[in-house]
Amino acid sequence: MSKIFDFIVVGAGVAGSAVAVTLARQRYEVLLLERSLERPDRIVGELLQPGGVIALKKLDLDLVLEDIDAIPVLGYHVSWKGEETTFPYPSPHQVDGSANNIFTERPTLEGRSFHHGNFISALRKLAKQEEKVTVVESNVTDFVTDNEAGQVLGIKCPMNKEYLAKFTILADGSKSNLRSKLHDVRPQVISKFWGLEMVASELQYQGFAHGILGNGPLVLMYQIGSHEARILMDAPCSIHASDAPEYFKRNVAPRLPECIRANFISAMKKDRLRSQTNEYLPSQATSVPGVLAIGDANSIRHPLTGGGMTVALNDVLLLRDLLSPEAVCLDEAHAVAKQLRSFHRERKKYSITLSILAQALYALFVTTDPHLEPMQRGFMLYIQRGGQSSEGPCALMGGIYQQPMLLFYHFFAIAIYSMWRLMLASPAWMFPATLAKCAIMFCKAVGIILPVLMSELFC
Structure with a gap:
């Protein structure tokens, strides 16, 4: 008979790796599935807001921010049609609540920016070190369900392989291929972000995320390493890859500060422009028993404000409390369902705030x-x-x-x-x-x- 895990987690990204480690530390047996365990190389998921850093610290996972060349982020510098303003994150004494005793050694609350692949690799390394986490590299094709009750009992993989668990957590990101099994709502494609890597030393305000607004495409810039910076440029989905370089030279380069412009043109020649669709999906509750979607598998917002990883890590923080052995027995379906209703209700506090802010801005x-x-x-x-x-x-x-x-x-x-x-x-x-x-x-x-x-x- 196949082993029945306490939890199956689909996806070993930010949400999946973090929740697998967190549940394992509560003495649950966890199976973590990921289609590719190679170091990911993406142009998004590189800016972690202070709210995400706070969640990492509360989860005792902030060790992953060490030794990955993570850069402190102190706030924003915004330019709009020639007008500029810099606004830092507030200091701990200005913030009520538990954030105060987390950052007491620093004068301001801080985010972190990094290469996405470095951060994910550190999280996965932590998951592999947990005794009660089993990591398997495999695609996931479908849920295993009880045909009568409709309850999810596990997942199906290629070659007729099945894994069973008392509960399944879907954490396979914005491109989730199992989300459609839970509800019919599809993400709305808004635009595309095109990304390049530049030399970090030429950013005007070190330690601040830069936003250039007005008179053309939205532009974001932030440091992702000691010597590298990311520039993200928003454009309509109609812009073809072959037309993108000329489009951005014409519409972005003239609006960049002079100290960055030559660097940008050089990066356009050396680096490959890569794109990522920007989507919106409101937070979704599911009526399917035995499964829950978290992070971007649950809801997506425009990455303009960099809130995705913060939402995902706060999801893990909330689940840690709601599904702890002291709070619920996984064998009691009604008790678990009650906790999941609480999850969706409590989640809205931070998810709504960050999603509405990103979409409205x-x-x-x-x-x-x-x-x-x-x-x-x-x-x-x-x-x-x-x-x-x-x-x-x-x-x-x-x-x-x-x-x-x-x-x-x-x-x-x-x-x-x-x-x-x-x-x-x-x-x-x-x-x-x-x-x-x-x-x-x-x-x-x-x-x-x-x-x-x-x-x-x-x-």
């Missing part, structure tokens, strides 16, 4: 609608005020604050502040026309955030 700055340009400018001016106007949005983007209501507060505070600035800049005799512009801008701002909010709340 992307929609605001990718648009060419002239009615929203005052709000784009208003965002920059709002951040430049400093204090909570800077610390709040930065802490939300960093996954430090997991409060959807705080996100709505700052979003509409920016909208109202933008209207006020627009009124101040207009002569008195244009008051009626300016008031109409303000009303249109506010309605369009609501049109940005409301559809995402509804998608997240009612899934």
Whole structure:
């Protein structure tokens, strides 16, 4: 008779490797399956926000950030149509909650950036070292199910190989091939990120993620090693690979700081432009017993704010508490189902915050609608005020604050502040026309955030 594991984890990425180690440390027998255990080479999954670092520390997994040439990230430097602002993550004494005693040795909360492959390899190494984790390299083709109850009993692999477990965790990322077995909702493709590797020493503000917004494609830059930096450029999916180099030379190079421009052109000649689709999928609950999707297998947001790994690691943190041996017996199906309902409900606190923020920020700055340009400018001016106007949005983007209501507060505070600035800049005799512009801008701002909010709340 085949061995029945406590858990099967499909996918040995960020979420899968972390949850396998965490469950094994709770004395569960875990099978971790991954289609390829070679070092992955991707252009995303390289920026871990402070909220993700905090989760790693709480999981006692922060050892993986050592010896991978991980770079501290202190906040953001943003440029919009020539205007610039730098806003660091808040200091620990400005943040309520358990983050305080994690970073007490540092003056500010920090994220980390790194080569994706280095981070994943370190997580997998940790998983292989766990006595109660069995790591198998194999594709997964389907679930093993109880035809009468519909419960997932395990997974199927090629060559008619089957593995059984009391519970299955789907952690195979945004391209999950088993997600469609759980529900019919498909990810919405938004755009593509095209990536290059550049020389890190020429970034203007060391230790800060750089964003260039307005007058062309969105551009992100951050250091991924002592000598390397990543540049990501957003473009419509219609841009073909053969046309991409010329498109970015024309639309990105002129907007880069002079100290980076030559480096960028050189990288375009030396390095291969690689792309990754940017998708959106609201958080999904499943009614299928015996299985749960976490991380990007559950929900996806635009990578503009780098929130994906933070969501995944907080999923692991939440599961650790809900599925601990003290909290539930895996043999009691009703008790497990109750904990999974709690997971989906509690997950929304951080998932909604990071997903709505990423989608709303992307929609605001990718648009060419002239009615929203005052709000784009208003965002920059709002951040430049400093204090909570800077610390709040930065802490939300960093996954430090997991409060959807705080996100709505700052979003509409920016909208109202933008209207006020627009009124101040207009002569008195244009008051009626300016008031109409303000009303249109506010309605369009609501049109940005409301559809995402509804998608997240009612899934």
